[in-house]
Amino acid sequence: MIQEYRLKDGTKRYLIKCYMGLDSLTGKRITTTRRGFRTQKEASLAEARLKLEYEEKTFNAKNSKYTFQQIYELFLVEHKNTVKPGTYATTRRYAKLHILPKIANKRIDSFTVLDCQKLVNQWAEYFNSAKYPKGITQQVFDYAIKMNIITDNPMRKVKLPKRKETINEVNKFYNTDELKHFFDCVKDYGNMKYLAFFRLLAFTGMRKGEALALNWSDIDFNKKQVHITKGVVLDENEIPIISTTKTKKSVRTVSLDDESLAILRKWKLEQAKELMSIGINSLNKHQLLFTYDANKLYRPSYSNCWLEQIIKKYNLKKITMHGFRHSHCSLLFEMGTPIQVVQDRLGHTNIKTTMDIYTHVTEKQRDDIAENFAKHIGF
Template sequence: MASFHQRGKVWAYSVHNKDYLVNQLKKKITKSGFRTKKEAQLAANKIETALAEGTLLKESNITFETFANEWVKYYATQVKISSVRARSIAMKHLISAWGHIPLKQITKHMYQSHINELNKKYSHNYIDSIHTTGNMIFKHAIRQDLIHANPTVGFVMPKKQVTVEDIEDEDIQKKFLELDELETFLTITKEYGLDMDFLSFTTLAYTGMRLGEMIALKWSDLDFSKKTIRITKTYYNPSNKKTSYELLTPKTKKSVRTIKIDNRLIALFKAHRREQMELKMKQRLVYDDQNFIFAESTGQPRVLKQVALRLQRLMKRMDTDKHITAHGFRHTHTSLLIEAGAGVKEIQERLGHGDVNTTMNIYAHMTKNVEEETSHKFSELTKGLL
């Protein structure tokens, strides 16, 4: 049971720790500084719960690294393994700076200064990921009553110093293929591509789905009569070993979607299914049939790295200085939708963007052709006025 008392204008609690010999914490755990008795009671309840669950750590011995590793174990019970991996990578940048420093000694100045230094090396998005991870760690420490103040409160995201060279180098047009370039690439792929290359890159370009979503597709996701593909999962395999993959839920709730496909893609899938059935018969002693569309000769889904390598080799045959990744076909699909007259909402739903801002950012970058056409139409309309 906890007891409460008032010291001047603030309240304090005192929690009796009956297992102090086992958990090596103080026999009485006290804390003051609460504005009301209600606040003190809520804080004491957290301590009592943590004591009962054995999750309250000894403050004097807790380094940032120890607590961060405890936090990531807790975090792993709440989210997908891919999220845990991303947070663990970001966390290393914080541990490298404060690993052996007691958690309670990390100040706002220390936090802001370290992120400012990291900002000189990494992209804005990656800095945001590191800060988000740090914020989650310190918030968890607050909930555990291990620190009195969160050093991430008041943090200001540093701005990236943009140089003239950065502006000149930033060319969104180099990250996707125009219609004529896509035609050239698919022609090259059809002539020089290996098994499933043509189907893979046509699917990416014609649907705008993420590479992991495509690799995870099963025949049960494809409806030939309705001409639709149902996207409900994504492929996760950081080790790039054929048998080490996992199928996870998609990136966001909006990513679960059904998209229409045209007759050309339907025809490609039907041809591929016939070839796959023949392969299964030839490989029936070793083929592990899990119903994947993009399956290798043993039935396992194709690994992401293999698709990336095939793309690099095929791009070398094109006369272009563009660096196109598998994700670039998602941008390519977006640009084609814009030229076809699709609205922002339609694009958002087809691509499975959870945040409309994501769609708008891409939309804003890719309306060059539409803007030029609009400008030309305006000039033609008004040429007789002056």
């Protein structure tokens, strides 16, 4: 409100009275008065500036009380609508297990670069690489900036610690002899489902989630191909669902060898008999290759148990499920397959992923050069 008044000498002046709201502690009205303005326009500008300054001060005071978890929960609402269900579910799992337990109640405006660096260092010790939890936390800070809650993202100024090289980094896959022995053991184990599943992983390089999402219509027995167009992921409720592939590059068609096709035919027949025994007709194009109970979809992690069973019973070298993909890639390189062909077959979006494995193979070949050369020369 602007009012006109007079000085003792009769000079005209203007004053402003601004109502700012209620005091959060006392509940009383907050009113600010300023006087001495020579013109009404000058008073009007001062009034606008005063209100803006107060709103900014109040807004900042209010925002400074936000915790990381409060901002994270707001971020999740937007995040859910911009990423795939599997990515959203993974974000929530990482946050619940590894991020929120450490910083949930810390005020969002109180983080320093040093705080964030210490946090990332801790994650690096646990995960061997802190890239994923750092990325999630960084996105939450970015969201807070977008909402004008903070003005800077300290996590963006943090350096990722160098990834620790594990002793058996190069040996987390099977060579030709080890792979042959593994499949001899699987055949001896006597489970056709396991044999078909591991054969697909080892002889196509597909991911376990991609294999578990396959329908029989994705297998072209005539053209000897498998069409990889989807994958199994967990939704926000930890329930397995069919989703898109990991990346656009992961949508691909991969050739199959005759032995793999023969194994798949045997498994298809055995599966049909198993499902028929419980009243389920599997002769439809949407029938999945791998299911359990009443034709239910497997969780991706469930297949890890199959591998553990085989390794434990036959005392085999331990590798992860992803090791079969690594094995396939490595053996392709040993055959002399061009890098671009390997990248396309495995659906690697980033050529660096392919090159990392290529480096392992070529280093091994480099170490064997001297001995192989001597054998070739013969003296």
